[in-house]
Amino acid sequence: MNLITTNLASIHEKNEFCCGKELLDNYIHRQASQDVKRKLSACFVLIESGSNIIKGYYTLSNNSIPLALIPENIKKRLPKSYKSIPSTLLGRLAIDKNYQAKGVGKILLVDALKRSYLISKSMGSFAIIVDPIDNEAEWFDAKYGFIKLPDSGKMFFPMKTVKQLFEK
Numbered sequence: 001m002n003l004i005t006t007n008l009a010s011i012h013e014k015n016e017f018c019c020g021k022e023l024l025d026n027y028i029h030r031q032a033s034q035d036v037k038r039k040l041s042a043c044f045v046l047i048e049s050g051s052n053i054i055k056g057y058y059t060l061s062n063n064s065i066p067l068a069l070i071p072e073n074i075k076k077r078l079p080k081s082y083k084s085i086p087s088t089l090l091g092r093l094a095i096d097k098n099y100q101a102k103g104v105g106k107i108l109l110v111d112a113l114k115r116s117y118l119i120s121k122s123m124g125s126f127a128i129i130v131d132p133i134d135n136e137a138e139w140f141d142a143k144y145g146f147i148k149l150p151d152s153g154k155m156f157f158p159m160k161t162v163k164q165l166f167e168k
């Protein structure tokens with residue numbers, strides 16, 4: 001399998017995508033292209049090179065976290081003058097049912113982390129944020145090291161930790 005990620009384009013068979021979660025299916029069917037056009041988010045699809053079948057997708061956009069939400073042990077190392085901290089939102093991540101439980105979700109998550117890290121070299125981003133839609137999603141994110149932000153359903157992964165994954 002020669003899997004690649006690329007920007008969502010009209011050639012991709014978005015209406016065939018089905019991960020089993022209505023919210024995530026509807027998003028790629030109806031809203032993703034509009035969000036991309038409006039520059040609200042970037043959407044990346046996982047395909048086999050030369051194919052238009054979407055095996056998975058994720059979205060990224062700029063975001064900020066209120067300083068007050070950051071755990072104390074991390075907050076004490078940040079300047080107090082910052083009321084919000086720049087971050088990258090991994091808004092949605094899903095794998096088509098035909099390809100689930102084959103290691104593809106892990107590949108896609110690593111791709112999203114790496115892309116976010118590379119972007120952070122040209123535009124500051126302190127952490128990657130996810131907002132899991134349910135327990136399964138939370139379990140998946142927690143498995144890969146995302147930390148819960150107190151008093152919020154959101155989870156985060158410090159960019160410093162992401163850096164350690166990709167740079168020795």
Ligand SMILES: CC(C)(COP(=O)(O)OP(=O)(O)OC[C@H]1O[C@@H](n2cnc3c(N)ncnc32)[C@H](O)[C@@H]1OP(=O)(O)O)[C@@H](O)C(=O)NCCC(=O)NCCS
Pocket residue numbers: 019020021024092093094095096099100101102103104105106107132133136137138140141
């Ligand atoms: C959650 C989701 C992204 C996982 O993708 P996937 O391709 O099925 O997962 P993978 O095959 O890469 O599995 C990754 C790990 O999770 C484990 N896993 C996957 N599905 C599992 C399940 N149903 N129960 C228990 N473990 C599971 C795998 O064993 C693997 O563990 P390992 O790293 O120790 O080998 C995918 O199932 C999905 O799109 N679900 C619906 C949408 C959704 O919930 N998205 C939110 C995720 S943020």
